[in-house]
Amino acid sequence: MATPVKVYGPPMSTAVSRVLACLLEKDVNFQLIPVDMSKGEHKKPDYLKIQPFGQVPSFQDESISLFESRAICRYVSEKYANQGNKRLYSTNPLEKASIEQWVEAEGQSFNPPSSALVFQLAFAPRMKLKQDMGVIKQSEEKLNKVLDVYEQRLGESRFLAGDEFTLADLSHLPNTQYLVSVTDKGEMFTKRKNVGRWWSEISGRDSWKKVVDLQKPQPPKSA
Amino acid sequence: MVVKLYGPDFASAKRVLVCLIEKEVIFETVPIDIFKGQNKDPDFLNLQPFGVVPVIQDGDYTLFESRAIIRYYAEKYKSQGTDLLGKSIEERGAVEQWLEVEAQNYHPAIYTLVIEILLARKKGTPSDAKAIEESEKKLGKVLDIYEERLSKSKYLAGDFFSLADLSHLPFTKYLADMGKMYLIEERKHVKAWWDVISNRPSWKKVSSSRWPLVE
Numbered sequence: 161m162a163t164p165v166k167v168y169g170p171p172m173s174t175a176v177s178r179v180l181a182c183l184l185e186k187d188v189n190f191q192l193i194p195v196d197m198s199k200g201e202h203k204k205p206d207y208l209k210i211q212p213f214g215q216v217p218s219f220q221d222e223s224i225s226l227f228e229s230r231a232i233c234r235y236v237s238e239k240y241a242n243q244g245n246k247r248l249y250s251t252n253p254l255e256k257a258s259i260e261q262w263v264e265a266e267g268q269s270f271n272p273p274s275s276a277l278v279f280q281l282a283f284a285p286r287m288k289l290k291q292d293m294g295v296i297k298q299s300e301e302k303l304n305k306v307l308d309v310y311e312q313r314l315g316e317s318r319f320l321a322g323d324e325f326t327l328a329d330l331s332h333l334p335n336t337q338y339l340v341s342v343t344d345k346g347e348m349f350t351k352r353k354n355v356g357r358w359w360s361e362i363s364g365r366d367s368w369k370k371v372v373d374l375q376k377p378q379p380p381k382s383a
Numbered sequence: 384m385v386v387k388l389y390g391p392d393f394a395s396a397k398r399v400l401v402c403l404i405e406k407e408v409i410f411e412t413v414p415i416d417i418f419k420g421q422n423k424d425p426d427f428l429n430l431q432p433f434g435v436v437p438v439i440q441d442g443d444y445t446l447f448e449s450r451a452i453i454r455y456y457a458e459k460y461k462s463q464g465t466d467l468l469g470k471s472i473e474e475r476g477a478v479e480q481w482l483e484v485e486a487q488n489y490h491p492a493i494y495t496l497v498i499e500i501l502l503a504r505k506k507g508t509p510s511d512a513k514a515i516e517e518s519e520k521k522l523g524k525v526l527d528i529y530e531e532r533l534s535k536s537k538y539l540a541g542d543f544f545s546l547a548d549l550s551h552l553p554f555t556k557y558l559a560d561m562g563k564m565y566l567i568e569e570r571k572h573v574k575a576w577w578d579v580i581s582n583r584p585s586w587k588k589v590s591s592s593r594w595p596l597v598e
Binding site: 228268 | 433531
């Protein structure tokens with residue numbers, strides 16, 4: 161059996177969970193190595209050696225160390241092209257370009273407002289930080305505009321890049337999961353007919369259900 | 384079929400232009416005046432539903448997001464022009480990593496500076512001094528990491544010029560327009576890297592060009 165790849169970071173991190181979803185879709189065995197961010201482990205010299213920006217996740221397999229979740233997903237999908245979900249990151253150039261377009265749309269248009277909302281509404285309270293109402297309002301406005309575009313797109317196409325679930329849809333899972341399950345902004349997704357249908361479908365995948373499980377507080381391992 | 388590039392003759396459109404020139408792809412440019420709001424016209428929204436620039440049309444095929452467009456052409460024309468993706472899956476991984484660093488860590492900080500300084504100046508609107516200060520700080524921290532990286536590696540992804548370096552060209556140029564080039568010049572290895580990449584013929588052709596540009 162191939163040596164499991166290593167993923168560093170807490171599964172509750174949206175970026176870490178993006179990578180875990182991809183590894184599960186591709187049937188790649190992995191070892192999840194905890195990084196205790198509440199203790200600042202991600203800013204300590206040992207961790208900065210593998211991720212100089214002090215961010216999670218970081219990834220290692222037998223040939224490479226990598227960071228940036230979307231880069232890791234692309235690498236994993238390419239390296240393990242012949243196993244697991246082979247349609248996740250198509251090798252057909254036009255299909256692949258369409259996937260890239262929507263992964264970039266996620267990274268540039270969807271992620272900034274949605275991750276700001278996730279931080280403000282899901283994480284800030286846990287970390288006992290004051291919420292910024294201005295940021296929340298602005299982010300919600302921006303995200304609504306983005307979701308209007310998605311509503312139109314998902315009325316023409318079952319998934320973002322075409323008829324099949326791809327990296328483009330996967331990339332949206334982490335932030336949306338938080339917004340729908342632990343904030344009052346889930347309606348932004350569920351009240352839009354096509355976005356709601358799409359969310360139901362992509363979040364119902366086995367791979368994502370496993371990730372959500374991993375995000376739950378794990379029972380302590382017996383001695 | 385000639386690739387059509389829609390956009391203004393600045394910013395992210397230039398990311399695509401440089402790539403097309405490096406890959407020796409024939410193209411023509413179609414000006415979109417964002418100050419006149421042409422990017423919000425229904426015809427344009429049919430091409431790019433988010434109403435942002437650039438977009439390309441290649442025959443019947445439309446593609447938006449500059450970093451998606453450059454990946455597409457770098458791959459499609461892998462065997463001609465400059466190889467911008469590396470020679471192995473691992474080298475490609477490194478390219479993707481640093482291209483994502485540019486997109487997620489470098490771009491947001493420098494983009495805020497451009498909006499708050501250059502765009503505010505152009506529109507005559509007030510700028511957010513706090514946002515400028517914070518973004519400059521952030522950018523400095525990112526460039527410190529680049530300094531370390533580039534002390535060990537000629538280019539970001541390795542010893543070859545790639546999409547990762549290319550992606551930095553259009554917005555880094557604005558640092559000069561904002562009088563903030565010291566951010567680059569005070570860092571020895573970042574400066575050396577910038578000198579090399581900004582002297583590439585493709586960038587020299589594009590950096591001062593005005594539309595229409597036909598290759």
